[in-house]
Amino acid sequence: MEVYLEGTAGPGGWPVPGCGCASCGRLAPAQRRPLSVVIDRRVRLSPYQPSAPPAPAAPPRVAASGLPDSVDTAAPPSTTPPASGDLAASPLPDGYTIRHSGDGDEIIAPDGTRLLLAFPPHPAGPYEEMREHPDPHEGPFDLVLIDLLDRPERLGRLRLRGLVASTTQVIAVGADHRVSSETELGRRLAFWGARAVPDGTVVRIAPGWAPDEVPERPKRTLVLGGSRSGKSEEAEMRVAADPHVTYVATGPSGGDDPSWLARVKAHRDRRPAHWRTVETTDLPRLLDDPPGTLLIDGLGTWLAAVFDECGAWPGQTGTAPAITPEASPAESVARRCDELVEAWRRTPGPVVAVSDEVGLGVIPATASGRLFRDALGRLNQRLAQESEDVALVVAGRPVQLPL
Known part of the structure; x- marks a missing residue:
């Protein structure tokens, strides 16, 4: 699964246009755009604007190696363009499954890798009935995108239920002026075993993939x-x-x-x-x-x-x-x-x-x-x-x- 984060902020972006708070004043304009995720260049999730057409995708952020920022570059990128429109209004490509639950949207790619976009529950979509608890035999997710400024204890509950493990990569999304600065965001995420990435980052996961070790907290x-x-x-x-x-x-x-x-x-x-x-x-x-x-x-x-x-x-x-x-x-x-x-x-x-x-x-x-x-x-x-x-x-x- 290839996950392209074209936007990583809350519904108003960060900084929020026209906001005079200290947090927004510390950042350059449009540093983070509202959250929008493209999966395998075919499926787009834009939870803050479910009825609006997606913004044109910016080119992936390129690392010094010449490859897009990613955790695993072994899987070749798809050449299929993203679907137009939001996920709820567009048919899913063959082989993809979405499940709506009390934890958010779970997306399963054809190769079996699983992503959780952990946002508050919403009415069930056209693909599958709402399920409050994913099947425990499926094990932890491969990647979790979660708004940790809202209620970080939700990540603790996911860990308690075995849905987030040491093999799960956790990326914080929905960042905005609820936190005082990017530095403070990174400090909190270090305690929570998560990280933030800039807009335009590409993350690739594959079956058997394992994330980098998270540094241990002080005892x-x-x-x-x-x-x-x-x-x-x-x-x-x-x-x-x-x-x-x-x-x-x-x-x-x-x-x-x-x-x-x-x-x-x-x-x-x-x-x-x-x-x-x-x-x-x-x-x-x-x-x-x-x-x-x-x-x-x-x-x-x-x-x-x-x-x-x-x-x-x-x-x-x-x-x-x-x-x-x-x-x-x-x-x-x-x-x-x-x-x-x-x-x-x-x-x-x-x-x-x-x-x-x-x-x-x-x-x-x-x-x-x-x-x-x-x-x-x-x-x-x-x-x-x-x-x-x-x-x-x-x-x-x-x-x-x-x-």
């Missing part, structure tokens, strides 16, 4: 930030396309506090439905045997709970026994932090943890505040030392912290 990631900095959203974005994610909530239930309950609800509403949620402060146990990717949010509330349990707040009596009868509350807290750091060091991963950056504000006015700030600052330093990746989020923008 341990620490995301720091101040209050309302966007640190939780950054951490959630990084694991959004993973198939198995366990969200570890370390904070209190909130009781009847309306403000805290609203914050908890906002976090829950952001999480994909297929994520598992665990409420616990026993982080070493989870780190020793993680059920998939761990997202710990957050270490500040974990440490506050440890202070509660150990009776470490000035004037407080602990609710849990000390590590040893002779241990003071402060020593008990230190021991719990040691256990967490050791488990973080030996975890098989992957894990992303969120923590508060407490060293940039004013000195707390209370003894309890100063004690907590110092303890969390030391814990952040120790975990950062044992992490492959550490980021500081400021006003929603992540800054990678070098070693």
Whole structure:
């Protein structure tokens, strides 16, 4: 199957003509045109303009080798011109099949290679009735074109169902000003195991074809930030396309506090439905045997709970026994932090943890505040030392912290 991406952007292109946003202002005009895909020079998919005739196809982008940009150039290109009109209004050439499902449009070429154009469901077309779940025996797709700026967790669900595997190439399409820049788009896609390509790229796949290996993500990631900095959203974005994610909530239930309950609800509403949620402060146990990717949010509330349990707040009596009868509350807290750091060091991963950056504000006015700030600052330093990746989020923008 030869797939020619003559356009890779959202319905208005990117930049959107006449748009004054910062994202569109950073790009040259018409950098990405609305999504349009031509398969084997015979079948055109233009999902954003189903009733409009296709724009003339631009020549394929040519690499330095003199061949069109592609993953596999073994298969010779077809000489048959693309069909005129959109796919829904044109008969399919012999040997091609399209299936409409809740995942999007699945196109099967005569050689058996399969492409999924993963867009929201639409009414069934004239070729086959809508099917919500592709037959599991068919295995993963060879190529998936998917709008990941909409809901990246859809890619995680495809992986969970076995429809996207290590043999599947994933290309992000539908890009537009929902993301701040091309650089930010590439950064997100690296976490999601996908890539973007420029307009005019040709991708060729054949039976038995295998994509290049996707670079491995860091095993341990620490995301720091101040209050309302966007640190939780950054951490959630990084694991959004993973198939198995366990969200570890370390904070209190909130009781009847309306403000805290609203914050908890906002976090829950952001999480994909297929994520598992665990409420616990026993982080070493989870780190020793993680059920998939761990997202710990957050270490500040974990440490506050440890202070509660150990009776470490000035004037407080602990609710849990000390590590040893002779241990003071402060020593008990230190021991719990040691256990967490050791488990973080030996975890098989992957894990992303969120923590508060407490060293940039004013000195707390209370003894309890100063004690907590110092303890969390030391814990952040120790975990950062044992992490492959550490980021500081400021006003929603992540800054990678070098070693």
